[in-house]
Amino acid sequence: MAVNALKEYSFPIIDGADKFHGRQLLYVGWDHHLLFCAPFAYCLPPDTRFGDIVEKMLPHSFGYHPDWQKVDFSTATWLKSGQPWQPDMNKTLAELGLKHKDALRLQTPGLMGIGGSCS
């Protein structure tokens, strides 16, 4: 539905893909590890290799968790917008078709957080 307004109501999207100086936002959450209260937001060039995110950025963000050491990326699964998604570590965000503000969920079966509490 449209906004009910006195005059024409049209304003720019202030978080559009054109506003990040050539970069794009990518959100990554780790299911069942609520020690991290919310998914993380990254701002990356589209030619970022997905493997670099997994090898460098995610450990920086998630490394505090004792489960992080046990994550096996050969068995880990991913969701994009809630649907199963398969990354190729050697491809870039653009090559993988990841768009501005896509949300990924990392799932690591068998790892259930602190004391199995999903923390």
Next chain:
Amino acid sequence: MDMKATKKKLGLKEKYAHMTRGLGWETTYQPMDAVFPYAKFEGIKIHDWERWEDPFRLTMDAYWKYQAEKERKLYAVLDAFAQNNGHLSITDARYLNAIKLFLCGISPLEYVAHRGFAAAGRNFPGVGPRIACLMQSLDEIRHAQTQIHALSNYNKYYDGFHDFKHMLERVWYLSVPKSFFDDAYSAGPFEWMIAIGFSFEYVLTNLLFVPFMSGAAYNGDMATVTFGFSAQSDEARHMTLGLECIKFMLEQDPDNLPIVQKWIDKWAWRGIRVLTLVGMMMDYMLPKRVMSWKEAWEIYFEQNGGALFNDLARYGIKMPDCVKQCTVDKEHISHQAWATFYQYGGAAAFHTWSPTDEEMDWLSAKYPNTFDKYYRPRFTYWREQAEKGNRFYSNTLPMLCQVCQIPMVFTEPDDPTQICYRESEFKGEKFHTCSDGCKHIFDDEPEKYVQSWLPVHQIYQGNCFTPSANPADPAFDPMLEVLKFYNFNLGHDNMDYEGSRDQQNFNTWRGLATKNV
């Protein structure tokens, strides 16, 4: 030559008529529709403004007299508080962090409420609501002032009180209450009245003010208790206005019902999301606790609100749908919020800390279904790590909800172990929300919410640095620069309470007052 006056004084009834209804007139140089351009576009049909019943029979001269009397008393108490080192009578300086949140997050909203009611008063063609909105507008600016004055005394001694106005417009968690009021203020006058006059001031106000004021009383904060008392009689008037307004809209035309119901549904959810901060304050920030958030929710919303909606049922108004979700959420949101501030405590202008064993036992007793199972392991782990010198501060910015602007911390209604992700598309862009409630609000007016000033996105766009910041400098630390932009006193306003300057000072000063040195 003197004019001969026929009668010296007006009777009460005459005075009331002249100074309220008698102040309105039909314009002739310009059509009424041109003078009141905001009166019709929202679709609310009003046939007879004269049917408005003044919920309180107050005229402007009586208003000034009455309020002046109250403020004389208030300032006398505040003076006494300052002169007697009232700040050392509080239970513990940890308590003041709740008050920092109040000063930065709530008091400036009183000011926005002042502007909003002034605008509503200007925009309604009916003289009855115009007068009522004028008085509420004055109440709100007085409340902003008295709160700022009352709390300024703490600014002399403690960190984090120094720049609430600057922070409100910039800091990530303050965008939550700010955007709530901006959303209401940028709507039309009728939606404003349902959003703030009814949903906030009537349905939810007891969940905001009662916890803060009883929290203050339980924790020896006479400054806050005093402004609370001073505001109380005004709040009663605001509640009456909110209720009168909704009844008036519903009685004027049956077509108003679906519009009003939609606004109630939206603003109940918007308000409840903001109250997450109050829940956190009640369960985690008060050294001496009043009641749990869950108990407050049950008394003030489920019981009192339930009675209100039963009363409104005769107009066809239904309890908002979001209440089902709230019944689940009441067991979770305060813990989720404190966990959030604990880990982003490096980027907050108040202190956070680990709950003690005794406090965790209290939480466990108040939340037997959820605390031990989901939240105790988290807080216990963090505390153990902090004791080993590995206190957790998150180093990456969180994903935010496009509507409530809270980080995406809330869990699925049927699964407290799973973050709730909701997604919408508009003009080829994705927008993420934290819940069905926020998604529904986004989908209804996407053109409005694509303008949300989300702090995380603004940081990444490079809009949250001071003019002197130089991103080309190899030593440029973006997170540090953002905190400078927020005007935090780094190392004093933020981080853990344990080891803070507030903690040291309070203990030293209270020691001087109670012990022989």
